[in-house]
Amino acid sequence: MALRRATLTLTFFFQTPPPSLYLTHTSTLSIPKPTTTTPSLISFRHYSSISASKTLTPSEKPFLFIPPGVEPTDINDSMILPFSNIVIGPYAGDSKIKDVEFIKSSPRAKDCPKDDRPEFAVLGRSNVGKSSLINSLVRKKELALTSKKPGKTQLINHFLVNKKWYLVDLPGYGFAKASEAAKTDWSSFTKGYFLNRDTLVSVLLLIDASVPPQRIDFDCANWLGRNNIPVTFVFTKCDKMKVAKGKRPDENIKEFQEIIKQNYKQHPPWIMTSSVTGLGRDDLLLHVSQLRNYWDQ
Numbered sequence: 001m002a003l004r005r006a007t008l009t010l011t012f013f014f015q016t017p018p019p020s021l022y023l024t025h026t027s028t029l030s031i032p033k034p035t036t037t038t039p040s041l042i043s044f045r046h047y048s049s050i051s052a053s054k055t056l057t058p059s060e061k062p063f064l065f066i067p068p069g070v071e072p073t074d075i076n077d078s079m080i081l082p083f084s085n086i087v088i089g090p091y092a093g094d095s096k097i098k099d100v101e102f103i104k105s106s107p108r109a110k111d112c113p114k115d116d117r118p119e120f121a122v123l124g125r126s127n128v129g130k131s132s133l134i135n136s137l138v139r140k141k142e143l144a145l146t147s148k149k150p151g152k153t154q155l156i157n158h159f160l161v162n163k164k165w166y167l168v169d170l171p172g173y174g175f176a177k178a179s180e181a182a183k184t185d186w187s188s189f190t191k192g193y194f195l196n197r198d199t200l201v202s203v204l205l206l207i208d209a210s211v212p213p214q215r216i217d218f219d220c221a222n223w224l225g226r227n228n229i230p231v232t233f234v235f236t237k238c239d240k241m242k243v244a245k246g247k248r249p250d251e252n253i254k255e256f257q258e259i260i261k262q263n264y265k266q267h268p269p270w271i272m273t274s275s276v277t278g279l280g281r282d283d284l285l286l287h288v289s290q291l292r293n294y295w296d297q
Contacts, residue, residue: 064086067088069090081283081287083271083280084272088287094289097138100140100160100162101159101160105156112197117166119200121168121170121204122206123203123220127208133273136281156169166199171190174214201230204231204234205221205233206235209235209237210236210237210238210252211246218260230268232271233260234284235256238250239274239276257270271287
């Protein structure tokens with residue numbers, strides 16, 4: 001896969017307990033190194049205080065995701081997607097979804113479609129708003145079934161977009177009412193999918209921004225990184241207001257970033273979204289387009 005064979009690398013540092021698991025991991029996702037050597041806390045707003053034509057200095061840059069074809073010294077504010085750390089480069093193209101077709105549901109990774117089309121897998125903790133996000137992306141209310149019963153999706157579902165690439169709906173993890181056997185089965189066949197899909201461009205890992213950071217999300221992110229699986233953090237429910245004794249979504253995201261940056265020397269791409277207001281929908285698809293077009297070259 002082109003993204004994994006590129007010469008530039010992304011380095012992850014995992015510090016998950018126990019101490020014996022401390023390791024340095026190198027992914028082959030192509031991302032040029034930023035000019036800063038120490039990651040700074042990621043900003044959650046677009047940088048309106050900086051002129052759109054101004055080239056950012058190292059001190060002004062957050063910890064950005066810099067795609068292939070972009071020199072860090074050439075980045076200016078107009079190239080950064082709002083509410084994200086994603087820089088848009090020359091591989092970004094037509095991101096409009098014109099046609100979506102359900103292809104099949106697969107109980108095992110080996111049963112998935114066998115062609116060379118690139119695919120993006122949507123993964124997240126149960127009740128993270130995965131089905132709502134998928135429906136929002138494709139603008140079809142019932143493409144992915146939204147259920148009040150977390151964990152209902154228990155198959156690998158392939159949707160063909162514009163007859164060119166797949167959007168893959170994976171089972172949610174961490175649903176409380178599943179039996180231990182079911183959880184084990186999920187772990188086995190979902191991990192098998194990740195480890196054996198050469199056409200997988202990236203995982204869109206959904207994180208619920210309306211609640212404090214969850215250990216299960218960090219565990220999933222670390223597993224993906226250790227196994228060379230490119231990931232984009234997609235924060236959902238960013239329209240939610242602060243509840244009693246709770247934090248706002250931007251505060252929860254900030255806390256998540258503070259923790260995850262201890263494990264990632266270079267931060268993966270991330271973006272804020274809301275299926276209710278449409279926040280981040282078009283920008284996420286634009287990000288997908290540049291990853292897909294680079295993979296296709």
